Amino acid sequence: MINLKDFRKISDYEWEIPVTFRKDMRVPVRLFATRRLLEASLDDLSIEQAVNAATLPGLVGHVVVMPDMHQGYGFPIGGVAATALPDGVISPGAIGYDINCGVRLMGSQVPLEAVEDSLADLATALDHFCPSGVGSHGGYPVTDAELDQVCRLGAAWGLKRGLATEQDLRRTEEGGVLDGADPGKVSARAKARGRPQLGTLGAGNHFIEVDVVDQIFDSAAAQAMGLQEGMLTLQIHCGSRGFGHQICSDYVSQFQEAARRYDIHLPDRELVCAPLSSPEGKDYLAAMRAAANYAFLNRQILAHGARQAFESVLAGKVKNWHLHQIYDIAHNMGKVETHQIDGQPRKVCVHRKGATRAFGPGAPGLPAEYQATGQPVLVPGSMGTASWVLVGTQTSMERSFGSTCHGAGRVLSRSQAKKEVRGDELRKLLEKRGIRVRAGSLPGLAEEAPQAYKDVDEVVQTVSGAGIARKVARLRPVAVIKG
Amino acid sequence: MGESGFEERRHTADWALRVWAPDLNGILEHAARGMYSLMTIERDVSPRAVREVEISAPDREGVLVNFLSELLFLLDQEGLVFDTFDLEASPTHVSARLEAVPALSIGKEIKAVTYHKLAVVESPQGLEVTLVFDV
Numbered sequence: 001m002i003n004l005k006d007f008r009k010i011s012d013y014e015w016e017i018p019v020t021f022r023k024d025m026r027v028p029v030r031l032f033a034t035r036r037l038l039e040a041s042l043d044d045l046s047i048e049q050a051v052n053a054a055t056l057p058g059l060v061g062h063v064v065v066m067p068d069m070h071q072g073y074g075f076p077i078g079g080v081a082a083t084a085l086p087d088g089v090i091s092p093g094a095i096g097y098d099i100n101c102g103v104r105l106m107g108s109q110v111p112l113e114a115v116e117d118s119l120a121d122l123a124t125a126l127d128h129f130c131p132s133g134v135g136s137h138g139g140y141p142v143t144d145a146e147l148d149q150v151c152r153l154g155a156a157w158g159l160k161r162g163l164a165t166e167q168d169l170r171r172t173e174e175g176g177v178l179d180g181a182d183p184g185k186v187s188a189r190a191k192a193r194g195r196p197q198l199g200t201l202g203a204g205n206h207f208i209e210v211d212v213v214d215q216i217f218d219s220a221a222a223q224a225m226g227l228q229e230g231m232l233t234l235q236i237h238c239g240s241r242g243f244g245h246q247i248c249s250d251y252v253s254q255f256q257e258a259a260r261r262y263d264i265h266l267p268d269r270e271l272v273c274a275p276l277s278s279p280e281g282k283d284y285l286a287a288m289r290a291a292a293n294y295a296f297l298n299r300q301i302l303a304h305g306a307r308q309a310f311e312s313v314l315a316g317k318v319k320n321w322h323l324h325q326i327y328d329i330a331h332n333m334g335k336v337e338t339h340q341i342d343g344q345p346r347k348v349c350v351h352r353k354g355a356t357r358a359f360g361p362g363a364p365g366l367p368a369e370y371q372a373t374g375q376p377v378l379v380p381g382s383m384g385t386a387s388w389v390l391v392g393t394q395t396s397m398e399r400s401f402g403s404t405c406h407g408a409g410r411v412l413s414r415s416q417a418k419k420e421v422r423g424d425e426l427r428k429l430l431e432k433r434g435i436r437v438r439a440g441s442l443p444g445l446a447e448e449a450p451q452a453y454k455d456v457d458e459v460v461q462t463v464s465g466a467g468i469a470r471k472v473a474r475l476r477p478v479a480v481i482k483g
Numbered sequence: 484m485g486e487s488g489f490e491e492r493r494h495t496a497d498w499a500l501r502v503w504a505p506d507l508n509g510i511l512e513h514a515a516r517g518m519y520s521l522m523t524i525e526r527d528v529s530p531r532a533v534r535e536v537e538i539s540a541p542d543r544e545g546v547l548v549n550f551l552s553e554l555l556f557l558l559d560q561e562g563l564v565f566d567t568f569d570l571e572a573s574p575t576h577v578s579a580r581l582e583a584v585p586a587l588s589i590g591k592e593i594k595a596v597t598y599h600k601l602a603v604v605e606s607p608q609g610l611e612v613t614l615v616f617d618v
Contacts, residue, residue, distance in 0.1 A: 071494065072497070072599075073497055073599035073615045074597065074599050093597070097594045097595040097617045098594060134522075134589040134590070134592040135558075135589060135592070189556055189560075192560055193556070193559055202592065203591065203592040204591070204592055204618055242559055245594045245595050245617075246556070248595060249595045249596070252595075252597075252598060253540070253545065253548065253549060253552075256540075256541060256598070260541075268598075268600060269544070269599075269600075270597050270598045270599040270600075270601075272598070413493045413494055414494075414618070415491055415493065415498075416493070441590050441591065443523065443590060444590065444591055447591075
């Protein structure tokens with residue numbers, strides 16, 4: 001059992017569990033939270049899971065935990081861990097089954113007040129052009145040979161097919177394609193699941209949401225992104241579908257033996273890992289990158305569908321109905337990056353699970369328009385509540401391996417949420433507040449009820465107070481599409 | 484509480500399922516039934532299909548995870564939900580002859596079966612295990 005007294009307070013927003021807390025820890029755990037959020041997190045196993053994560057071989061710095069943390073399965077959701085190349089480990093479970101689950105934000109010049117009467121039609125059109133639901137088909141199915149290209153090219157695969165623009169790619173993490181992906185390291189079953197599901201949203205907590213820019217906090221950064229108060233924006237939250245789930249499942253099973261072979265002892269089998277330099281580690285990294293590229297393209301195809309939906313409903317009603325890319329960012333990913341460790345630049349594999357990359361101004365790889373502001377960070381709230389646009393900072397580079405929070409973070413179990421909230425009542429309540437809802441499953445809707453989550457504003461206040469992100473704009477939802 | 488069965492357990496973000504049975508055959512069958520129950524699957528009555536499955540793993544937890552992952556794969560790919568289980572399990576292998584009906588609709592998605600704190604342990608009923616699914 002972990003208590004408040006086990007933490008050393010660094011600031012009002014940062015706490016540490018020292019490496020001496022448990023003898024198998026290799027590095028300390030650093031938690032970004034207010035005292036209230038910290039105390040709330042002691043109710044579930046998230047902190048214990050962070051301490052378990054701190055036992056991974058080859059860790060450097062500290063394991064970071066974000067204020068939206070909650071209990072996961074092995075590695076906590078909201079966790080960041082960096083292992084040193086070449087011999088530190090890579091852990092598939094510390095990245096998650098939904099490889100490159102992430103968020104895309106698109107902006108527009110469509111004023112909410114001009115289209116309020118069309119929002120219901122817009123929600124219906126988005127539901128039509130962007131297939132959703134469990135195991136959803138009907139998106140953009142591909143052949144085996146095409147899938148191999150998708151694994152290598154990511155979102156860029158959509159360029160010649162009219163699904164993507166150069167600007168879309170430039171404003172995507174890594175340009176929408178990770179180098180080093182190898183479809184040869186992906187199982188036939190993962191491919192069989194991936195082929196028909198490309199271009200689909202899926203179910204669970206994945207969604208498409210139309211928002212209006214409610215308030216701007218940083219006008220220079222908002223201007224660079226093309227965000228204006230009163231204008232519509234669109235968010236897409238999803239990942240690599242059954243393709244990524246199968247790849248992670250395959251490697252977590254294979255790594256059970258690999259961990260034994262490399263004599264790695266862990267407090268939880270879900271944390272199984274292999275050295276980055278080992279054949280097993282290299283194979284997983286190449287397969288994970290294939291799934292990441294699939295996910296970048298998946299969100300790209302859904303963005304294309306959203307553009308078609310906007311055109312079908314708004315053409316003729318407003319002058320400009322175009323949706324422009326603001327940014328697309330992963331929050332479940334393993335990335336090889338260079339960070340300052342003990343004052344020296346060092347190549348590390350940063351595992352982010354339910355944490356967003358948040359590179360500061362001047363970071364390599366950012367497009368010219370975001371060099372001065374820092375990388376856009378997209379933090380969706382729970383359904384019916386605000387979402388936030390932030391930017392990465394120099395402090396996030398120094399304190400959290402260039403990472404920040406990814407959302408509100410659950411507090412209620414799914415079964416508890418279903419007991420407390422009925423899907424049909426929730427839909428009525430949201431509609432009453434002016435939010436149009438299209439949902440495939442009403443019980444599924446209830447599980448994602450706002451009261452099942454922490455207050456996203458408090459989470460964002462924490463990362464902003466700690467300096468590991470800066471506020472740019474707050475978005476308010478007007479239409480939600482869920483599988 | 485019968486000699487074998489399953490029940491949902493509290494977990495913040497994902498789903499946990501406790502399963503108990505006299506032996507590993509029973510654990511595999513009731514874990515499968517519990518998993519389908521969490522997914523709220525609506526079933527057709529025909530046509531019935533038969534699949535034979537062979538699963539190997541270094542230990543019984545591995546057999547359990549790989550068996551359930553195989554059922555998720557067959558549901559995703561072929562829309563099959565199994566209701567009759569003829570199983571012959573050892574701690575490192577299971578041979579299964581399974582009968583299925585088509586799934587008409589699936590209420591909720593399970594992404595994966597995890598190894599989180601997974602241990603098949605002896606109990607007064609025989610064996611029990613708590614599984615966590617990623618949803």
